[in-house]
Amino acid sequence: MSSLDKPDPLRSNLDSPPPVQELPGANATVTVALDRRRFLVGGAVAGIGGIAAAAIRDGELGGPTQTFRGSVPWREGSADAPPGASGSGYVFFGSAEALFIEAAVGRLIPNDPVGPGAVEAGVPFFLNRQLAGPFGRGDHYYLGGPWPKGTPEQGYQSRFSPAQLYRAAIAAIDKYVGANFNGTAFSKLTTDDQDKVLQGLESGEINLDDGVDAKSFFAMLLQNTKEGYFSDPIYGGNKDMAAWKMIGFPGAHYDYKEWVARHGERVPYPAVGFKGRPGWTER
Amino acid sequence: MTATLKPVDAVLVGFGWTGAIMGQQLCDAGLNVVALERGPWRDTATDFATGFAQDELRYMWRHHLFQNVADDTLTIRNNTNQQALPMRHLGAFLLGTGVGSGGVHWNGQIWRFLPSDFVTKSHNQQRYGKKAVSDYDLSVQDWGITYDDLEPYYDQFDKLCGTSGKAGNLNGKIQPGGNPFEGSRSSEYPTPPMIQTYAPTLFGEAAAELGRHPFPHPTGNLSEAYVNPLGAQLGACTYCGFCEKFGCGNYSKASPQTTVLPYLMRKSNFTLKTECEVLRVELTADRKRSTGVTYVKRGRGVLPAGGDGDPVGLHPAKRASAAAVRYRQAVRSEDRGGRRRQELRLPDHVVGERLL
Numbered sequence: 001m002s003s004l005d006k007p008d009p010l011r012s013n014l015d016s017p018p019p020v021q022e023l024p025g026a027n028a029t030v031t032v033a034l035d036r037r038r039f040l041v042g043g044a045v046a047g048i049g050g051i052a053a054a055a056i057r058d059g060e061l062g063g064p065t066q067t068f069r070g071s072v073p074w075r076e077g078s079a080d081a082p083p084g085a086s087g088s089g090y091v092f093f094g095s096a097e098a099l100f101i102e103a104a105v106g107r108l109i110p111n112d113p114v115g116p117g118a119v120e121a122g123v124p125f126f127l128n129r130q131l132a133g134p135f136g137r138g139d140h141y142y143l144g145g146p147w148p149k150g151t152p153e154q155g156y157q158s159r160f161s162p163a164q165l166y167r168a169a170i171a172a173i174d175k176y177v178g179a180n181f182n183g184t185a186f187s188k189l190t191t192d193d194q195d196k197v198l199q200g201l202e203s204g205e206i207n208l209d210d211g212v213d214a215k216s217f218f219a220m221l222l223q224n225t226k227e228g229y230f231s232d233p234i235y236g237g238n239k240d241m242a243a244w245k246m247i248g249f250p251g252a253h254y255d256y257k258e259w260v261a262r263h264g265e266r267v268p269y270p271a272v273g274f275k276g277r278p279g280w281t282e283r
Numbered sequence: 284m285t286a287t288l289k290p291v292d293a294v295l296v297g298f299g300w301t302g303a304i305m306g307q308q309l310c311d312a313g314l315n316v317v318a319l320e321r322g323p324w325r326d327t328a329t330d331f332a333t334g335f336a337q338d339e340l341r342y343m344w345r346h347h348l349f350q351n352v353a354d355d356t357l358t359i360r361n362n363t364n365q366q367a368l369p370m371r372h373l374g375a376f377l378l379g380t381g382v383g384s385g386g387v388h389w390n391g392q393i394w395r396f397l398p399s400d401f402v403t404k405s406h407n408q409q410r411y412g413k414k415a416v417s418d419y420d421l422s423v424q425d426w427g428i429t430y431d432d433l434e435p436y437y438d439q440f441d442k443l444c445g446t447s448g449k450a451g452n453l454n455g456k457i458q459p460g461g462n463p464f465e466g467s468r469s470s471e472y473p474t475p476p477m478i479q480t481y482a483p484t485l486f487g488e489a490a491a492e493l494g495r496h497p498f499p500h501p502t503g504n505l506s507e508a509y510v511n512p513l514g515a516q517l518g519a520c521t522y523c524g525f526c527e528k529f530g531c532g533n534y535s536k537a538s539p540q541t542t543v544l545p546y547l548m549r550k551s552n553f554t555l556k557t558e559c560e561v562l563r564v565e566l567t568a569d570r571k572r573s574t575g576v577t578y579v580k581r582g583r584g585v586l587p588a589g590g591d592g593d594p595v596g597l598h599p600a601k602r603a604s605a606a607a608v609r610y611r612q613a614v615r616s617e618d619r620g621g622r623r624r625q626e627l628r629l630p631d632h633v634v635g636e637r638l639l
Binding site for chain 1: 324326328329330332333334335337338339340341344345346351352353356359360361365366368369370371372373374478479480481484519520521522523524533544545548549551553554555556557558559580581
């Protein structure tokens with residue numbers, strides 16, 4: 001029996017617990033390779049435990065134990081495709097937070113004749129979606145104790161998840177700016193003063209209250225800003241692939257074989273993202 | 284509750300390069316083999332297809348293919364006066380997990396050790412005097428096996444991968460265009476070198492002008508289509524540039540998925556279990572022989588009760604083999620490095636000497 005002969009447990013019966021594919025005996029036939037994402041979502045829909053719902057992990061650990069025997073498991077339509085971002089507006093940032101983020105990333109990558117600024121490229125939207133999702137929750141961070149300060153070489157040592165860090169840091173920066181600039185908000189400062197504050201955060205010369213490490217926050221903000229600016233547009237930043245066009249990067253292009261030996265020539269391909277490019281017909 | 288499962292001939296701990304190759308060799312020898320892999324099943328078409336493999340955010344920055352430190356991390360310190368603190372986010376080194384493991388996201392650079400690397404202690408003593416090693420209390424040793432002992436297996440691995448390169452030393456004869464300093468090869472690379480891009484071309488020309496010996500480095504990213512001895516077919520690389528930290532969507536990078544699994548997964552005497560993490564290798568009373576492994580099911584879905592459905596399983600086997608990555612072996616190995624362990628004030632049974 002091939003794997004395709006088996007009924008699809010997701011479609012056939014959402015009300016029973018998802019079967020963990022374990023077959024007894026050394027000569028049993030192959031078991032079905034279930035799509036992890038859909039499998040877990042199915043479990044959550046059927047209400048068989050918050051365990052399954054909490055375990056959705058972007059195709060990584062936490063899927064069901066599976067046994068494979070007799071063939072290479074494969075099933076049509078089970079690709080672990082990238083999650084992307086959809087919708088519009090802010091779901092994570094409050095209005096004061098949004099003003100800070102737009103002002104701050106606009107100074108990290110300003111809009112100028114060379115290329116779009118971070119705001120024009122959609123970085124605030126990207127950050128907002130990232131912080132509202134698995135990254136913001138610290139899905140890939142170890143967040144347990146102990147929490148001594150640590151050395152710079154020991155890296156990130158905050159007890160905050162990225163979303164918690166952004167929230168705490170923006171509040172602490174607003175507090176600092178209010179106390180040092182006559183009650184003004186960061187977004188209302190002159191760009192020179194904004195740069196001074198950002199430089200103070202970067203160097204650690206500014207001490208923030210409420211357990212926020214200024215250097216850690218600045219490093220994360222800068223890194224995430226670059227991510228939003230240059231990553232595929234499906235994640236909400238790099239609007240119109242403008243950052244790629246600026247640096248001459250063709251994007252998710254597949255084949256450069258005929259160009260490898262043509263040293264110094266400009267590859268003429270227009271930038272393309274996972275969802276194609278302008279001029280392509282969407283189906 | 285621990286369930287004792289049906290005994291097999293051999294159980295493999297981890298299913299990356301080492302586990303896949305050992306599985307193939309043991310199954311071909313007629314043994315019943317079970318491989319236990321901590322992470323999920325992964326394959327080219329489903330997990331890193333060409334339509335979305337080149338995702339820098341997901342694979343490089345969000346660590347999609349790597350071990351997640353939220354589940355399991357290490358503590359790190361730079362010297363014994365520091366407090367070791369958790370690695371809260373992956374940084375300098377990236378641990379693989381899942382089927383294929385590091386063999387999925389590696390860069391495909393296939394180097395052999397030099398003959399002198401196998402005799403580090405005697406080689407350096409010969410060159411720099413006995414004191415060069417003893418005076419500094421260096422922990423270098425000779426391996427106990429030589430390059431010549433391993434050469435047939437290097438050759439086998441090259442043929443498995445279809446390695447692209449140019450031999451510099453073929454059966455003791457130096458070849459133009461290859462690495463003249465390498466150990467002797469019994470055969471030429473299975474496929475020719477990759478086409479050189481701009482930067483290495485300029486570097487090669489500059490090095491040659493200075494009388495050096497530039498050569499194209501050997502790669503597991505193939506310059507042309509290749510069918511390996513197991514019948515697995517690899518395609519020519521398209522030079523997309525997304526190799527290390529990424530899975531190859533084009534079947535051009537040698538990995539367990541592209542070289543071994545199409546063959547091994549079809550063998551009736553092979554079983555793979557995913558989301559199963561081995562806790563310990565069980566030993567006989569005299570601790571000389573392994574009798575199986577105890578593992579825990581990591582799967583967080585709903586598990587049926589009884590038998591193989593128990594969350595902890597004991598898999599009896601005539602032999603158990605740790606195919607896990609080096610630091611994983613270290614924490615599971617019997618520690619023989621008493622002195623070094625005391626210097627580092629490590630607890631017992633934590634780190635095997637010289638493994639880390």
